Amino acid sequence: MYIQRILEAQVRDEFLEKIKAQLVASEVDENWSMHEDRSVSFKGRLCVPRDVELRNEFLADAHKAKYTIHLGNTKMYQDLKRQFWRSGMKRDIAQFVANCQICQQVKVEH
Template structure:
């Protein structure tokens, strides 16, 4: 069984640029994660029966690549989705909608929200942390004729 994706490593409509060896890494980690001793930690709760193996030897859940918790590849995928040059620090909703097309793992949305909340760059550009550019002045109240 080969763990190399055939056409998977190209950019898919500029949604995510992925590392060229990411499909192979995911495939190897998926094989390890599906072992009995690691399966409980994945918290799939029976969903592993719904995983299907496609021609690129990756396990898919509902037409999306399953990224196991084992191997810390979820962080790598979120890093790539959040800091790539095509999607510069999107918010958690935008990032989730971009990623849900290609990737899946249990609690994806919550993990993405936590990841974005911890991003220092995103925290600095939030409105509540920005200072006004100059002195605040009261606008003139117009007088009625």
């Protein structure tokens, strides 16, 4: 699933590798943590690396899941931010939803 792919992609992310090095040297604040599997979390939420392909698949899956079915960007962000963190995640979600043709077709004009 995506959790495993996120963990694998964290190893290739330069920013997260720097955070890991700082965590080992105890130079990062208490908001960051590294687990036994060497995954990195921010405020208890798994960090999603800056892998564009993974991010797009992750957002598409979250947006089109059977139990959510095309959420708006606010609800989608609220759901994802419980478990995941990424700098700019709210902006990415807003752009993703804005580019969804199904959402734009059913969007009510005010």
